[in-house]
Amino acid sequence: MRRTRNKIALLVPLGYEDFDKPSNTAAKGRSSNHVSRNLDEIDLKILTEIQADGRITNVELAKRVGISPPPCLRRVRALEEEGYIHGYRGLLDARKLGFDVTVFAAVHLSSQAEADLRAFEDFVRAEPLVRECWMLSGEVDFILKCVAPDMATFQDFVTHLTAAPHVRNVRTSLVLHNSKYEAAVPLDVKGRR
Secondary structure (H helix, E strand, O other): OOOOEOOOEOOOOOOOHHHHOOOOOOOOOOOOOOOOOOOOHHHHHHHHHHHHOOOOEHHHHHHHHOOOHHHHHHHHHHHHHOOOOOOEOOOOOOOOOOOOEEEEEEEEEOOOOHHHHHHHHHHHHOOOOEEEEEEOOOOOOEEEEEEEOOHHHHHHHHHHHHOOOOEEEEEEEEOOOOOOOOOOOOHHHHHHO
């Protein structure tokens, strides 16, 4: 009998991993922060286990959360369908793969008109060095997390970025060291309330 295996899961709020999808509800101005249903203790245990080990088998997952495999699989599928689980992927080491440069770029646009914001988002979606893009309130309109194999490649990108439509200025900060990297959602904090 063949066992189904999950891959490493990243559970992220809408607007982060879905940024590159054209159907992004956050980009359309609809609120996406509501919870579609109440999660019970077992759902939270399932999500915690999948975040810790996305390659866990359904049988092992069921054992860890204290239910039998068929209802466990039904719950995982329901969590996927309801959008609590956005996808499964392996977390790769960028430096080992030759991407030695990580930079945050703060972008200030000359216009905050909806069409101009969308045009910038479309520009960013097409840029492979941009790994994350967040729209912010305050003085900076967007913050970009970028990776590059070297500074020359990143500098070429910055030249391209500063020439993009409606970009007023770009400030960059080179990452020297990463003290914490947690791709998972802190579900244990939710349980403390």
